[in-house]
Amino acid sequence: xxxxxxxxxxxxxxxxxxxxxNQGCCIEVDDGPPLFLKWNxxxxxxxxEAEADGLGALRRGVVSAGAELAVPAVIDHGETAEGSWxxxxxxxxxGPGAETFALLGRSLALLHGAADPExxxxxxxxxxxxxxxxxxPVPDWTAFWRDRRILPQLDLARDRGHCSQGVFDRLVASIxxxxxxxxxxxxxxxxxNTYATANGVxxxxxxxxxxxxxxxxxxxxxxxxxxxxxxxxxxxxxRPIDPGYVAFRRxxxxxxxxLVHVNLFGGAYEAPARGAxxxxxxxxx
Numbered sequence: 001x002x003x004x005x006x007x008x009x010x011x012x013x014x015x016x017x018x019x020x021x022n023q024g025c026c027i028e029v030d031d032g033p034p035l036f037l038k039w040n041x042x043x044x045x046x047x048x049e050a051e052a053d054g055l056g057a058l059r060r061g062v063v064s065a066g067a068e069l070a071v072p073a074v075i076d077h078g079e080t081a082e083g084s085w086x087x088x089x090x091x092x093x094x095g096p097g098a099e100t101f102a103l104l105g106r107s108l109a110l111l112h113g114a115a116d117p118e119x120x121x122x123x124x125x126x127x128x129x130x131x132x133x134x135x136x137p138v139p140d141w142t143a144f145w146r147d148r149r150i151l152p153q154l155d156l157a158r159d160r161g162h163c164s165q166g167v168f169d170r171l172v173a174s175i176x177x178x179x180x181x182x183x184x185x186x187x188x189x190x191x192x193n194t195y196a197t198a199n200g201v202x203x204x205x206x207x208x209x210x211x212x213x214x215x216x217x218x219x220x221x222x223x224x225x226x227x228x229x230x231x232x233x234x235x236x237x238x239r240p241i242d243p244g245y246v247a248f249r250r251x252x253x254x255x256x257x258x259l260v261h262v263n264l265f266g267g268a269y270e271a272p273a274r275g276a277x278x279x280x281x282x283x284x285x
Contacts, residue, residue: 021130026090035075036090041083043130048077048086050126054187054209055088061184065114067107070203091203093195098230104194104202105227105234108186112214113239115181120144122210128188129264131156135210142178144212145252150175153259162262162270171277175252176284180213189217191226215245219253248283251276 011028016036024038040047052074059071073089121137121144134152138144150172157163186193187208194204218235221227235241258273 034090036088039085043084048084054207065110067110069107100196101228101231102234105231109235109238112183128208149256157262167277182211189220216253219250223254251279
């Protein structure tokens with residue numbers, strides 16, 4: 001996709017809903033396909049630069065893995081006195097279907113099956129929603145998940161008066177050794193961050209990428225639902241789901257996202273977070 005910004009003229013701007021952090025619109029131009037602009041007048045400096053980096057990594061990873069996923073191309077990004085912005089290829093949402101979910105499951109399994117020799121983490125920190133996500137590489141996955149994921153969100157939640165129960169401390173102390181192969185993750189794969197494009201190929205957007213256990217993406221898809229049985233069956237055909245995932249890792253990985261939701265949206269998510277922690281502690285006892 002090529003866009004000549006010096007000669008393109010805007011024909012129309014159409015607001016696009018769906019995000020709870022940023023604002024977005026579709027831009028119709030007179031000399032090419034439509035574009036998608038997202039902006040935030042209060043974005044932390046570097047947020048959209050990190051997202052652009054993640055989208056580029058996903059596009060390369062999808063090609064390398066032979067997966068069929070549409071990832072919007074980055075046109076440009078920047079920061080002004082009025083806020084930060086990110087200009088992307090526009091991929092219209094045509095709604096999900098069973099075939100799209102099956103293709104998404106197969107493609108995600110291929111992406112996760114492409115083992116990466118690097119350490120767990122990423123070359124830069126980024127954001128999960130509007131919260132910072134630390135990605136300093138660590139060779140040990142258990143340490144990464146404890147120190148880069150659970151503890152930062154737990155500490156923040158406690159600073160805000162949540163999650164004071166001792167079960168969270170017991171969980172931190174009892175996380176068992178885990179040794180998955182690092183792979184590229186989307187990092188925030190809930191149903192609002194994927195949809196079907198015009199040709200039925202699933203699109204994935206708004207990533208929070210890093211290298212980690214592919215089961216993390218799988219756990220996020222199950223946290224709030226909306227993916228359909230065809231997705232999981234197709235994933236399992238290519239990358240069989242390990243029993244340990246259901247036994248305790250699903251709850252352990254979902255706990256991170258539940259703590260994120262506590263910190264973004266308040267105490268309504270504290271009870272689900274506590275429940276996940278209790279199940280993990282009981283499972284590994």
